[in-house]
Amino acid sequence: MPEPLPAHLPLSSAGTSTIPPGHLGGFAYVILALWTLVASARLLFKPRPWQPFLHVAFAVYVGQLAIHNVIDNDHWRHLFLLYGILWGLIAAEKSLARTVRRAAAAAPAARPPLLQRPALTPSG
Numbered sequence: 001m002p003e004p005l006p007a008h009l010p011l012s013s014a015g016t017s018t019i020p021p022g023h024l025g026g027f028a029y030v031i032l033a034l035w036t037l038v039a040s041a042r043l044l045f046k047p048r049p050w051q052p053f054l055h056v057a058f059a060v061y062v063g064q065l066a067i068h069n070v071i072d073n074d075h076w077r078h079l080f081l082l083y084g085i086l087w088g089l090i091a092a093e094k095s096l097a098r099t100v101r102r103a104a105a106a107a108p109a110a111r112p113p114l115l116q117r118p119a120l121t122p123s124g
Contacts, residue, residue, distance in 0.1 A: 032083070033065060040086045043093050050089055057085045 040058050048054075061082050 033068070036061070036083060036086055037065065039090050043089065046093070048093065048096070050092060053085070054089050057082055057089070061086060 040054065040061070043054055044051075044058060064076075064079055064082060
């Protein structure tokens with residue numbers, strides 16, 4: 001005869017991410033996960049010195065999101081480490097863009113010479 005099921009079955013991440021913090025916390029966690037995925041995916045093919053680190057962290061993060069559908073992993077410490085690594089790389093990209101923008105604003109813009117009409121002199 002099979003054993004009876006326990007009264008409290010472990011839930012997937014959909015249940016456990018919304019029960020303790022409430023629905024607002026659950027939605028915020030989903031937004032964080034998707035925002036991180038989109039923001040880091042935009043940087044994958046930009047040639048930067050930190051690109052290999054981004055590739056590794058992104059691959060592990062996508063695997064974590066895939067397993068997140070099956071098992072509750074919102075309390076895994078290494079997942080929060082991945083969030084920190086990915087958002088640190090996103091911040092490095094933003095800092096680089098800001099530095100390039102400031103350098104471009106500080107340098108005199110190369111403008112084509114103004115076209116001037118020759119001075120008209122009275123003949124005669």
